[in-house]
Amino acid sequence: MLVLMQTTESWALFQKAGLVQTLRFPGVIGCIDGTHIPIIAPSVNEGDYVNRKSFHSINVQIICDAANIITNVEAKWPGSVHDSRIFRECTLSTKFGHGEFTGYLLGDRGYPCLPYLLTPYPDPEPGPQQRYNLAHCRTRARVEMTIGMLKARFQCLQRLRVTPERACDIIVACVILHNIATIRGEHCPSEPNISSDPNHEHPDPPTDIQDGRAVRDTICHNHFL
Template identity: 75%
Template sequence: MACPFINDPVDEGAALLRTELNIRREIVFRPRIDVLAFPDSYLFERYRFTSQSITYIHNLIRPYIHFTNHSHALTSHQMLCVALRFFANGSFLYNVGDAEHLSKATVCRTVRKVCLALKRLLPIFVVFPGHKPVRAIKEEFHRIAGFPSVIGCIDGTHIPITAPSHNEADYVNRKSIHSINVQIICDAAYIISNVEAKWPGSVHDSRIFRESNLSNRLQRGEFDGLLLGDRGYPCQPSLMTPYPDPEPGPQQNFNRAHCKTRARVEMTIGLLKARFQCLRHLRVTPERACDIIVACVVLHNIATIRGEQHPAVQFEDPDDDLIHLPAIQDGRAVRDIICNNHFGV
């Protein structure tokens, strides 16, 4: 996609005058900022990472960032910091450029390069059901509310985007906002173990899961464990949803434990959006928006694994779909077994 911020508005009269008089525009090199010279509190506020983590991320992506040897060109370290600043504050590119003493065009190209480099790290940092043994993942979930055999919690979240020029109606969600509908699965430690960031906002959560590769793998029995989802998903043997009208006793106990455990994915999504304010609204094409979302997911996992400070989380209205899907027979049977064996009075 052509960068929408490359061409600065130029006074046509001044341009013609320079051409006639053969006057060259003076090149001004503005001073560059040595980011790592600032304290970690300053870095977290503006980049969401401490100096050690910035160096760690730089070492990971440096092989995938190509930069020129021109004088005064950005180094790979500087490129990472420019992108992190954009991810963290979500402002317009010219604001990021002003803060980093760079042009809008440079910021645009830099963010794109860093996004693609981080995207290549997705198979390393986003792994289902996680980097820990499955038994450890189940135990961490079980400690929350006593729900057995959980290996992940699933939910969808909408990332607002600017109305695209092609297939605009496909991206309008049920709140009449243009968005990308992103499927997130996390573990009990707020680490994202699966992400699907390619679907327009009009697509329902259940369809995203049904057509995902992970759904097929779960149905084939590749994983020993359950996902927990809200009523926007159908209850399946490998995907437990709450009882729609729980009876007093075991069913209500089941629903309470289910809700308390599934809150981990809502918290994870809240942390992701609080850490990277750019996800509040992306002013790029859908394709580039998806790349930015994936890059932020990778960075979120790195921050969580390295114990970076959590930003203040502001919970949004739940994204639960208004459509409540019925349980399939096999899923209902598994749910009843879990309910009776683990949540009986």
């Protein structure tokens, strides 16, 4: 719904920043994650906004590049909606499915493994699979850092006391201001929390797609032996 950028030039910053060379993870063009932004209980469809942690929230999908620029944001979904559904129904997913982008997004186990969205091995075997998972984790940490920076810059995102519609507008405005601040080289007012979002979890991971597993196995075999 709410797209800021969909350019391969922006995502190519992963390669310019040296992440691919440093972590040996090929073809990365972005990292994806969801984060819950707490809101007050809405007067309409209140139950839809209650997430698995039993508080009301907007589940926001974030995609970032190597420079901590947020290249894509989806801010319209109630907290009860799973990450995999948000990605499945977003415009960007359709564009990837139609082959409009070359490269991979990295996501956690809240997403299915797709030919263009790679997830970790759930039970990695020693050797290449473990090295794949390590490189995947270290690279994908960029989106956790970016979300931490966003929330550190804008304390209002700790809990928005407005309607869901207004909350979504505020979230996107904060994303735009975060990008401007990042481009200008402004530091965060406080140290961002780069650990996994304590308000975010991934129950019942979606089923991986066969083609996605095949792509993952090929990358693992070709680059992590």
